[in-house]
Amino acid sequence: MRCDGERGDGLMTYDGERGDGLATYYGEQWAPLGARGFRDMFAGTWIEGDDPDEIARDLGSDPATAVRCGLGEAMRDYEPYAFRELVWLGGHAPGWSHAITVAGPPLRTDLLAAAGRRFVQVVWDAGDLGVHDLYYSDGVTAGRRSPVDIAAPGWPFHEYAEGLEPSRPGLVDVFSGGPARPVGSLGLWLDNWLILAGRLSGRFIDERYLDSPRSLYSIPI
Amino acid sequence: MEAFPEESQWRLLTSAGLREDFQAAWIEGGDIGEIAAGLGVDPATTLECDLATALRWSGADACTPVIWMGRHSPGWTFALVVAGSVLDLSLPDRRVLDLCYLREIDEFYGVGGLHDRTGLGDLRLKDQGDEDDLDPHLVAVGRVTGRFIDRDWLAERRTLCRVPVGVMAS
Numbered sequence: 495m496r497c498d499g500e501r502g503d504g505l506m507t508y509d510g511e512r513g514d515g516l517a518t519y520y521g522e523q524w525a526p527l528g529a530r531g532f533r534d535m536f537a538g539t540w541i542e543g544d545d546p547d548e549i550a551r552d553l554g555s556d557p558a559t560a561v562r563c564g565l566g567e568a569m570r571d572y573e574p575y576a577f578r579e580l581v582w583l584g585g586h587a588p589g590w591s592h593a594i595t596v597a598g599p600p601l602r603t604d605l606l607a608a609a610g611r612r613f614v615q616v617v618w619d620a621g622d623l624g625v626h627d628l629y630y631s632d633g634v635t636a637g638r639r640s641p642v643d644i645a646a647p648g649w650p651f652h653e654y655a656e657g658l659e660p661s662r663p664g665l666v667d668v669f670s671g672g673p674a675r676p677v678g679s680l681g682l683w684l685d686n687w688l689i690l691a692g693r694l695s696g697r698f699i700d701e702r703y704l705d706s707p708r709s710l711y712s713i714p715i
Numbered sequence: 716m717e718a719f720p721e722e723s724q725w726r727l728l729t730s731a732g733l734r735e736d737f738q739a740a741w742i743e744g745g746d747i748g749e750i751a752a753g754l755g756v757d758p759a760t761t762l763e764c765d766l767a768t769a770l771r772w773s774g775a776d777a778c779t780p781v782i783w784m785g786r787h788s789p790g791w792t793f794a795l796v797v798a799g800s801v802l803d804l805s806l807p808d809r810r811v812l813d814l815c816y817l818r819e820i821d822e823f824y825g826v827g828g829l830h831d832r833t834g835l836g837d838l839r840l841k842d843q844g845d846e847d848d849l850d851p852h853l854v855a856v857g858r859v860t861g862r863f864i865d866r867d868w869l870a871e872r873r874t875l876c877r878v879p880v881g882v883m884a885s
Contacts (some may be wrong), residue, residue: 534776573783575775599771599772599775621775621777622777623774629811
């Protein structure tokens with residue numbers, strides 16, 4: 495069963511302001527990613543640390559083999575769940591790096607947790623669940639969070655979930671066969687995770703972000 | 716061979732990461748290449764890896780099932796469905812012990828006909844049940860195939876491969 499649907503109110507904006515001065519992006523976080531070709535699968539991992547090479551080493555990759563390139567060039571190798579692993583990884587915001595899986599399964603998070611790094615991992619998967627649980631670590635404790643529990647207290651990144659709800663009035667879900675689409679509840683959950691990741695790292699996804707050159711790292715499986 | 720394993724078979728599998736649906740088959744024969752061909756595996760793209768690595772593919776597109784298969788014991792090959800909707804792992808002219816557990820509805824489908832076999836009567840096998848019925852069936856499979864699941868078994872490398880839709884022999 496897949497859930498597809500249309501938002502009843504036709505709006506994709508988020509109301510509410512954070513009072514802490516953190517830059518916020520009230521809009522659709524998924525749109526720029528979908529437009530770059532991630533419709534079948536997107537696995538993004540926001541990782542604490544300023545040195546992408548060091549993060550790559552934590553993941554078992556040899557940074558000497560990485561190739562500097564833009565996202566468009568990296569996406570020529572796009573192959574969800576390939577039997578090989580490529581990640582486009584680079585600096586994101588002060589103190590944070592971001593890894594986008596280009597080929598293979600979602601990035602291993604156990605290695606990041608073992609390295610004591612804070613991270614969140616957002617996975618969209620049209621051929622399977624749609625929106626996955628958020629995998630995270632606060633640097634000490636690793637866990638996973640269901641998108642329906644985003645607003646409930648009792649997890650380390652609850653403070654970044656302010657105003658993010660798992661459902662909204664007027665949200666219509668239609669169940670049908672075929673691949674999952676990022677609309678209705680699935681669209682809301684996906685944007686919620688992306689907004690949370692943006693708040694945590696201090697930077698949201700936008701075109702300029704996606705146009706920056708990063709490095710494509712190969713990770714031996 | 717002991718009548719019972721040292722550790723709960725299902726607990727070993729769940730602690731190894733099999734926490735969602737479980738669909739697996741023990742297929743008679745050690746000729747893994749022939750069995751893979753019979754199942755319709757794409758031989759062009761495979762990956763040798765352990766179970767924990769194989770399970771990273773559990774979110775792969777269900778339209779092209781991913782299985783992890785390899786040697787179980789002398790004369791028996793193991794195949795696990797890592798991703799994909801319920802897949803027919805039966806092969807003509809071979810004995811296949813296949814189990815299926817659907818987590819969401821807590822329904823278990825055991826190996827048909829196994830309860831009639833001598834040497835398994837003490838396990839009181841039911842063809843259908845819930846999660847509690849998995850362990851007795853896994854013990855039965857261990858007795859029939861001559862090997863229980865243990866930590867060595869879990870650490871062994873087998874082959875991750877894809878079964879393109881419409882290629883299944885049966």
